[in-house]
Amino acid sequence: MKQPTETVDMKAFEERVEAIRKTFPGGRTAILPSLLAAQETFGYVTPESLDVMERVLGIPRGILKEVGSFYHFIDFEFKGRHRVYVCTNLSCLLNGAQALVDALREELGVEEDQVTPDGALSFRTVECIGLCDRAPAALVDEEQLGPLTPEALIQRVRELRKDGQGT
Amino acid sequence: MDFPKILTAHMDDPDVRTLEGYVRVGGYEALRMALQELSPEDVLQRVKDSGLRGRGGAGFPTGLKWSFVRQAKGDPKYVVVNADEGEPGTFKDRVIIDHKPHMLLEGTILAAYAMGAREAYIYLRWEYPAQYRILEQAIREAYEHGYLGERILGTAFSLDLYLFRGAGAYICGEETALLESLEGKRGEPRLKPPFPAQAGLYGKPTAVNNVETLASVPAIVKHGPEWYRSFGTEKSPGTKLFNVSGGVKNPGTWEIPLGSITLRELVFDLAGGPREGRTILGIIPGGLSTPILSEEEWDTPLDYESMAARGTFLGAGSVIVVDDAVPLPTLVRRAVEFYAVESCSKCTPCREGTAWLTRMFRKLEEVGGHGEDRQILDKIIRYMRGKTFCPLGDSAAMISQAFLEKYEDRLFVHVASPGSR
Numbered sequence: 001m002k003q004p005t006e007t008v009d010m011k012a013f014e015e016r017v018e019a020i021r022k023t024f025p026g027g028r029t030a031i032l033p034s035l036l037a038a039q040e041t042f043g044y045v046t047p048e049s050l051d052v053m054e055r056v057l058g059i060p061r062g063i064l065k066e067v068g069s070f071y072h073f074i075d076f077e078f079k080g081r082h083r084v085y086v087c088t089n090l091s092c093l094l095n096g097a098q099a100l101v102d103a104l105r106e107e108l109g110v111e112e113d114q115v116t117p118d119g120a121l122s123f124r125t126v127e128c129i130g131l132c133d134r135a136p137a138a139l140v141d142e143e144q145l146g147p148l149t150p151e152a153l154i155q156r157v158r159e160l161r162k163d164g165q166g167t
Numbered sequence: 168m169d170f171p172k173i174l175t176a177h178m179d180d181p182d183v184r185t186l187e188g189y190v191r192v193g194g195y196e197a198l199r200m201a202l203q204e205l206s207p208e209d210v211l212q213r214v215k216d217s218g219l220r221g222r223g224g225a226g227f228p229t230g231l232k233w234s235f236v237r238q239a240k241g242d243p244k245y246v247v248v249n250a251d252e253g254e255p256g257t258f259k260d261r262v263i264i265d266h267k268p269h270m271l272l273e274g275t276i277l278a279a280y281a282m283g284a285r286e287a288y289i290y291l292r293w294e295y296p297a298q299y300r301i302l303e304q305a306i307r308e309a310y311e312h313g314y315l316g317e318r319i320l321g322t323a324f325s326l327d328l329y330l331f332r333g334a335g336a337y338i339c340g341e342e343t344a345l346l347e348s349l350e351g352k353r354g355e356p357r358l359k360p361p362f363p364a365q366a367g368l369y370g371k372p373t374a375v376n377n378v379e380t381l382a383s384v385p386a387i388v389k390h391g392p393e394w395y396r397s398f399g400t401e402k403s404p405g406t407k408l409f410n411v412s413g414g415v416k417n418p419g420t421w422e423i424p425l426g427s428i429t430l431r432e433l434v435f436d437l438a439g440g441p442r443e444g445r446t447i448l449g450i451i452p453g454g455l456s457t458p459i460l461s462e463e464e465w466d467t468p469l470d471y472e473s474m475a476a477r478g479t480f481l482g483a484g485s486v487i488v489v490d491d492a493v494p495l496p497t498l499v500r501r502a503v504e505f506y507a508v509e510s511c512s513k514c515t516p517c518r519e520g521t522a523w524l525t526r527m528f529r530k531l532e533e534v535g536g537h538g539e540d541r542q543i544l545d546k547i548i549r550y551m552r553g554k555t556f557c558p559l560g561d562s563a564a565m566i567s568q569a570f571l572e573k574y575e576d577r578l579f580v581h582v583a584s585p586g587s588r
Contacts, residue, residue, distance in 0.1 A: 023329065027369075028351025032334055036293075070353035070511075072335030073293045089255045090455060091412040093501055094492050127337060127505055128255035128455075129294040132412035132487075133419050142296035 013041045013049060017056045028067070030057055035068045044075040072126065079113070080121040082160045084153075085139040089128040095135035095147065101125060103150035107157060120161040171398055173386045173406050174379065175422040178266040184301065186308035189269040195314060197389035198273050201280060202322045205388075210281040211237060214384060216392035218404035222259075223249055223340070223377030224454065224482045226403075226471045229384075232374055235364035236282045239372035246279045246287040247368060247375045251345055253292055253337040254454035255505060256485035259408035260378035262420050264298040267382070268305035272328070274381030276314065277388055279326045282374055287326060290345050292333045302330050337509035341557050342375040344511065355513045356557040377483075379408055399425035403470035407484050411438040414445055414490025425481075426470035430460065433469060434488055445490040449573065453482020455502060456562035458569030459489065479569070495577040499570045500528040506563035517560025520551040524567055536579045544571060 017034045024030045034057060038049035045068060050061045068074040073085075084104065088097045101112075104123045108116050115122045129144070131137035137146030140156055172178075182188030189195065201210050215230025236244055248271070252260040263271060271289075279287050291299055306328055309315040317325045336354045338344045343357035346368050367373020383405060387395045396404045403425035412418040416439030423433070430452055434440065441447045449459040452467075458479040460467065467473050474481040489498060507521040527544050530536065544567065551564035571578065 029331075029349060031351035032348065033332065036332060036334060067351060067353055068334075070336060071293075071333070074334050088501065089505060090451075090487050090489070090498065090502060091256055091418075093498065094414045094488075094490065126294075126335075127508060128253060128257075130252055130258040130261050130292070132256055132258050132410065132485075135412060135418070139294065139296075144295075144297055 009041055010048065010052065013038065014052050014056060016041070017053055021057055028059060028063070031059060031064060031067050032071075035064065035074050039074060043081060044078055078115065078119075080115040080119060082121040082141055084121060084123040084157065085126040085129065086123060086153075087127070087129045087131065087135070087137050088125045091128075091132035092136040097125075097136040099150050100136055100138065100148060100153050103154055104157070107154050116161075118161065121157065170421075170423055170427070171406060172422060173398075174263065174267075174270070174382055174408055175420075178262075183267055184265075184269075184305075186269055186305070186312055186314075189267065193389075194269050194385075195273055197385040198276055198280075198314065199320060201277055201388055202320050202324055207237070207281050207283060210277055210388055213388055213392050214281065217387045217395040218392070218402075219380065219383055219387060219395070220403065220471065221377055222379035222383070222407060222483065224254065224456075224480070226481065229376065229380055232364060232376070233278065233282055235362070236284075236372045236374045239365050241366075241370075241372045243286060243371055244282055244284040245368045245371055245373040246275060246282065246284045247342075247345065247349065247363075247373055248275055248287065248289040248378060248381060249340065249342065249345060249375050250289055250291040250295075250298075250378050251333050251340040252295075252378070252483075253340045253509075254456060254483050254485060256412055256451065256454050256487040257410060257483045258412075259410050259420060259484065261295060261298055262408065262410075263378055263382050264295070264301055268301050269309070270382045270385060271302075271378055272305055272309050272314070274384035275328065276319070276326055277384050278374060278376060278381055280324055282372075284374075285326060287328045288349060288368070289328065289330050290333060290339070290349055291330065292339075293335045299330070299332060306330060336511075337505075338511045338557070338559060341559070344557070345375065346373065353511070355511045358556075399427070400470050400472075402472050403481075407469075407481075409433060409469065409484040409486060411486045411488065413451075413486075413488040414442060414447060414492055415488040416440055416442055423469060426468045426473065429466045429468050430486070431465035434465070434486060438486075438488070441490060442492075445492055447488055447490050448495065448577070449489045451485075451487040451489065451566075453480045454485035455487065455505060456480075456558070456566065457482040458566055459573065461573045494532070495570075495574055496528065496532040499567070499574075499578065500525065500532045502570075503528050503563055503567055506559060510559060514556035514560065516551045517555040517557075517563070520547055520555070520560055521563050523547050524551075524563055528567075531578055541571065541575070541579070 020033045038045045131146045134146030177183045177192045219229045220226040339348045339354040344354040348354040363373040399405045503524045507525045512518040548564045
């Protein structure tokens with residue numbers, strides 16, 4: 001999706017991992033920040049980004065994957081240019097979270113965790129995101145949204161898909 | 168009801184988020200005074216005498232924890248801020264960071280001074296991206312104005328503070344799992360003892376404190392323990408933030424002196440009570456992991472002891488109001504499913520138990536239950552309680568038991584003969 005800038009991204013990413021390594025010297029503390037940086041730069045932890053982390057951090061990819069796979073918000077495969085995380089824990093459930101999930105399923109025509117055919121996005125139900133006073137709530141990429149109606153969420157999703165056209 | 172505002176003072180002023188605004192309302196005065204007039208021991212003594220108890224859920228005396236770290240052999244020492252607020256129904260730390268990030272930083276710096284730490288970490292959950300940016304900005308400001316870094320406020324005390332972002336795992340709110348995560352590992356809890364105070368981050372003495380706990384410290388240091396003890400009860404001194412959400416008219420956050428009102432008053436008088444046309448079935452007092460209270464139990468005062476006497480916990484003060492907007496079997500299934508999703512899978516009773524609980528409650532939800540199901544559920548619970556590595560699995564069993572005991576009629580309401588669907 002971002003071919004023209006890929007080499008630039010890789011160079012910038014390498015510099016970022018280098019900076020993370022300097023911030024958290026001595027050992028593995030740099031792993032999680034580096035994985036998150038990869039995800040931020042490339043949308044997910046790509047094989048190429050693992051090459052860079054192996055080299056800069058001196059930590060084999062087996063360990064990087066072992067650590068990363070423990071956490072819900074680190075992906076090792078493409079999950080769309082945007083991601084929608086809908087909270088369905090109790091306070092959101094009691095405020096209509098299921099209607100948000102149903103609306104997304106209908107609008108996108110995909111099941112949870114599947115990427116739409118245009119590569120624009122995927123959605124996932126998640127545990128409490130700490131927006132209980134704004135239930136039902138969701139994270140759209142890094143945007144905290146709530147209280148949401150199905151209509152408002154779908155509108156946001158449509159905007160995101162429009163943004164992605166032509167890239 | 169008019170309550171003193173300690174944590175929530177000036178929260179309606181958006182400027183207080185900045186260092187300048189925070190200083191204008193008296194912020195960092197406690198730190199200045201401590202560094203210039205008080206020894207680390209004095210600061211620790213004030214916190215000890217205040218009776219402040221950990222606000223993350225366990226309620227352990229903060230001053231005692233700090234004195235363990237201070238006395239522990241080992242260098243360097245670390246302060247770790249637990250901002251991995253993942254207990255469903257809890258958003259109080261988010262409110263503090265949103266409005267008064269510098270109050271958290273000031274408390275953290277005071278803690279480090281009291282314990283002789285030179286490095287501190289904030290472990291913030293991934294799900295709080297806006298709060299990450301707020302803290303990033305606040306830390307930058309604090310460095311620029313000499314509240315962090317070398318020779319703070321011109322004294323001999325120095326401290327570096329690092330902001331570390333989690334990546335989504337409820338278990339990392341458990342302090343030893345958090346430390347594992349911070350060390351770049353999977354967030355699996357450690358065996359205790361040794362406790363983090365002896366062997367914590369990188370094996371060094373470490374104090375892991377909740378955001379609200381540390382945010383309470385500046386006022387205690389500034390005004391003294393006696394003043395702090397004038398709020399709350401003898402055993403639960405001070406004020407605490409309470410979050411109310413779920414099936415209630417006005418969800419939100421209130422700062423309340425511990426023990427001064429009951430759970431019923433909080434939900435009905437402050438949070439507006441039931442929603443139009445709905446009935447409140449039960450109230451979860453302290454976050455999902457605290458057993459639900461049925462109507463005859465709502466007149467319990469909001470403090471650690473009173474809640475414990477009811478067989479539940481004040482926890483993080485995260486009240487989830489359960490009404491009839493969702494069928495109770497669905498709600499309970501969803502509640503236990505949380506533990507199955509979040510179990511780190513390290514120990515068998517939790518990994519298997521949470522999965523089985525989910526499966527059984529899904530059966531009640533989908534096809535109804537019959538007599539034997541109750542016995543199976545009781546057996547699963549018996550095999551889990553007290554037998555899991557950390558409190559996660561225990562919580563799943565404990566809340567299941569409370570739902571079963573208090574709402575058996577509703578959970579087994581669509582009892583059908585086996586195989587009728």
